[in-house]
Amino acid sequence: MRKDFTPEYVPVQGIEHFLLHGPEHRGAPVLLFLHGGPGYPEHFFALQLERAWQGMFTQVHWDQRGAGMTLARNGRDAHPRSIDQMVDDLHGIVEHLKRSYEVPKVVLLGHSWGSALGSLYALRRPENVAAYIGSGQVVSLRENERVGFEEVKRQAQAADDRKSLALLEQVGDYPPADADEFLRALPKVRKVQDAYEQGPGIGTLLVKTLADRVFTLRDLGSLVRASSANAALLRELVDFDLRAHGCRYACPVHYLLGMNDSTTPTDLAGAYFDELRAQRKALTIIPRAGHSPMFEQPEAYATALKAVRAEL
Template sequence: MERSTRRILAGAGVGLPIVALGARLWASQGSTPRLRDEGGRPLSEGIATLEQVRLGGVDQWLLMRGRSIHNPLLLYLSGGPGGSEMAWVRHFNAPLEDHFLVVHWDQRGAAKSYAALKDRDGLTVDQFVSDASELLELLTSRFSQEKVFVVGHSWGSILGVLLAQRRPERIHAYVGTGQQVNFLENDTVSHLHAYELAMRYGDNKALALLARIGPPPYTGPDLARRYMTLVSLASRHAGRGGLFPEMLSSMLKAPEYSLRDKVHFFLGLKETFPRVYPRLAGLDLEAQVPRLEVPVWFLLGREDYVTPSEIAVRYFDGLEAPRKTLLWFEHSGHSPQFEEPGRFNAILTQQVRTAAEARPEALPH
């Protein structure tokens, strides 16, 4: 009896520190490394911070990094809904921090802002855009700048266009990549491409999965699983292959995500996406946003079959804007910023930023 008690106590003695460590890791908010010069000294004008802010009545998280707080603001809008690309932007697009004050926002329900899911009534497209509008005011006021560059990816490209329509006076330029345009047409054409790719490569497993999930639009309790399966199949033979392990690794290693955030990274998509996705049923930017009052850049993957580029091109051709530029990424699918990051970063720093700073009469039309 005494031996058993000693074994239990010994086990507890080992287990309690582990439990305590796990609790500390779970309660951690994460951190981001300081920016330093070539000699390893912290940059006096730099910023590297994770902050919680109040947007739309709920707490949400920002990552802000830049070698100078006087550099132009760049707001990155992640794909989703419920997705966080904070770790990937840090991993693939860190050079942007030399030229911009880069702000990554975990939207309500995503990773670090997962707790905002408690406000279920706030999971509307209009509320997300309203949150983004508040964020523009917060950033321009804090850093004494009039305007912000906005980059939107996938779901974030919907928010980006709607934000540019609502707040043109606060936006230098809008940059869309993985640009979504029309909810129903997008998913229908994506399904067709996935089928064509499976047939071209003799991918019987993909064909079986496509038959199992059926054609969009998706409804019901398993809509998130069916949609994510479609995304996977539409990306299967497109763009830069073998990127997933690097993306997963960078997410798991990111110091900006605590242990809790890494769990919420997956739960955020699982729980937020099915609540917002059905609200996109009537989305058609061609009809709803035929004109923008800001310069527009579309950076499109030639092999983007998730948000099919041919739809984005049609929208771009008909869109009225002061200036607009479309550039192709020949070796990319849905995410040129991660598949061809060097070129993506160079375009933003050498072309987009420069164009916004040039005199209007010096710009090409």
């Protein structure tokens, strides 16, 4: 671990949560990165983001309940029970950061599942949010999956990709109504979607982090346990629909979306964005990027972030 990145464990709701603090930049807003999954920490990429963002933000990464170092530290006590519990955890982390950095608000950057978590917090606690940034923005998990499945099937048909088409045929009607059937089918669909994403896959990106000594082989254990640790949360998330929680945000909202995202299709996120009301809002589409534009096209993403930073 580099000396300018500082690990910390913070007690919130009965367990110790892992935070990784990046270098503190004088006068820069504090940005809390909310990882995806649930259960897939992204603090491994902190150094890559620091290089790309060049001091625009003081970034903090949090391994959520059921993920990464927080899961490793607490074991079964860190298995999440509900989305509301996760939102309450986030509130505890935000309050800790406000005290630690002596700031009235923080920027939230939600990626994938983290975008659902961040959106809910921004809707409920806007007084603590300097701006909400969504990437790989979740709106309705079932609708995300249906649209994404149809799109990747179309791409496989156009490419005459018989192997992928056979795998999708095994899945049948998607997404299934039953939550457990859905969770069993999901890895097969993701395997095909990953093959059609533009830019490097997350696996390739993780390998590159080994040189930064942020991601280690020890972390693999928590990644392997992620699905079982988050089983209850995943079952609730299957029927999550952000639209049911409203679209009026009393804080700035920015969506930075990959043009080729087949996991959380950009058209669906864009339709919700058109309906939402906020103090300020802006939508940026990142070309040649999929579900993880901040890693797939770091320079273009950093350019989009500069516009967000300029408004703070």
